[in-house]
Amino acid sequence: MAKSYRWKGRLRRATGRGLLAGATLLSAAGTVRAQGTVQLYGIIDDALTFATNEGGHRAWAQTSGVGQSDRWGLRGIEPLGNGWQAVFKLENGFTLNDGRFSQGGLEFGRQAFVGLASNRFGTLTLGRQYDFMSTNLTQFAAGTLTPSVFGFHLGDLDRLGAERLDNSVRYVTPSLAGLQLGALYSFGGRPGNFVANSAVAFGATYSHGAFSAGAAYVGIHNFTSAFGIGATVLGAPLVGTASQGLLARPVVFDKLSVAGAGAGYQWGPAFLHGVFTLVDFRQGSASASLRTAEGGVRYSMTFALALSGSYAYSKLGQAHWNQFVAGIDYSLSKRTDIYCNGVLLRASSGVRAQLFTLPASSSNSQTVVSLGVRHLF
Template sequence: MSISDRRHGRALAASSGWLVGMALFAVTSDASAQSTVQLYGIVDDALTFATNANGGRAWAQTSGVGQSDRWGLRAVEPLGNGWRAVMRLENGFTLNDGRFSQGGLEFGRQAFVGLANDRLGTLTFGRQYDFMSTNLTQFAAGTLTPSVFAFHLGDLDRLGAERLDNSVRYVTPTLGGLQFGALYAFGGQPGNFVANSAVALGATYAHGAFSAGAAYVGIHNYTAAFGIGTTVLGTRLVGTGPQGLLSPFQVFDKLSVSGIGAGYQWGPAFLHGLFTLVDFRQKGASAALRTAEGGVKYSMTHALSLAGSYAYSKLGPAHWNQFVAGIDYALSKRTDIYCNTVLLRASNGVRAQLFTLPASTSDSQTVVSIGMRHLF
């Protein structure tokens, strides 16, 4: 995950006028080039209570608990002979203070342009998701509960939507329910083609009530920003800063992540499960973090749903048990309210640390959230 702060001040100063200008541009381009430009977004906020964050109870108003706050522009322009030009610019922000997310990047969530064809697939260039999130997050408790705290340790398995800069991404058309994808991210370091580069592969399958996905990503010179409450290969990954950030961030020679997940819609119940493997490499040594998760989301009515899941993670002698429960009620097609609880219990000697929270001073940590989400 990028944590740089490019163009932050300039974007904040000009954001209002820039947004109006882009809206006018969207209307003009739609009329002249017969393209479709859409403004969209999500606004989400919650009240949260954590039992132990840096040794104390924490009450907070937290942005993006159910789903990260964002606004974006996406465009499609027909080019003829089945070809389309596509683009997306997506900004993340924190509702309670109006700041940019993703380390202050103007379009930190997504920024890409490319070509699409129904017979040949889609090729895009820019800052994009790898396939861990696009192919597997629909089987994860963090998405289904919904709660950002329900994603796994430090989101090291990248289910919470991590991105890669300078990437070229290709996705095939869907044939017989199958779709494949590949991505390469250029490192951009002169004289060293491999440094800071990444390779990702993915596949999805859907047939009737059954769906499945698989993904892999390998990242050279990976920077770990979020803590997990323990030490890995002699590197201390205990995040005590705001939002559970490490101080300072830690760099590994390589991080390889792979996963497989599946779901089945059985009447009103969606049964889901996944397994992820995170492999750390540092100075010739390696360590593996394995996580298995299973759960169910049950639709009581068209508006009311319940969700519950359990995840078990293991890294060397350390292990974690994570329990998640939530309730979601749709006030309309675009607005819902939710309440959820996430409990993480670590083995002795390991400090519990839920994703985006400062580490606990004990082996357990619980967070309760009550929030509202609106889509536009």
């Protein structure tokens, strides 16, 4: 009986120690999990729009994503120790008025990537990501500052309106005295041809006090142009008459090269900004270049009220375009604002005006006015 009693006592003591150790491990595991964060975020934006000419007719529409494209996403960070973090982002684009997916129906068509980040060594990510034309230059463009998606340049061929690359590996250095550099490679994935459908990109940003600047380059092999610009490029008519300004049949170029530089200066309540982009099309031995120069100002009347205006000039061969953008933005809170803006595009004779995402005009002039509300969460 004594031996049985001693055995049962030892068992109770061992069980108690095991439960205590298990509780300690669970508590530690809970602490580790608590260090990582996952955030749900998004933008809901909708506007009433009026266009003076879409295929020869005036058009009234309720358009989602005029100020900023509608989206929701998940982003996460997990500390790994020694200054390293695991990072990821999954971002879905949608159209508010009909609930459909954007970006061709992709579930996470805006962004989808995972990677590692370090304050000392920089950030390396893999997936579907933006190239540096949008991340480094869009903050100096009227389409972002007005805000109006119609304020971006012809067909967004210079990629300031946030275009993505699939199968990409992207590296960005840490900030070095205000300077940050980046490089990206997108794998084409075609068997037996390493170059086909591939892309390469480089970028740099610099900021010091009230001054900020950025530069970027991207070269894309077998580029597919889906949006119209109202003109012909290397014999291909890029005139979009379908909804959202899409071409009836997308045009594939052997290579598209885009380069640009932009800068901004915060002068009291006024933010002065400018950007220049060069788009080069190549088809066989032929090439054509689209150049765009833009300048403007965003002026904060009060903490809540801002006015903006800009002018852009584009030239492609003998064709040229003048684009004027003006807007007013009023913040109801830190997360909700209302806006009203207008965009006028006037093309040279013989060219059909076509603002980004709109069907082509029947003439060389097109104007759109928008009144909308935007909410961030």
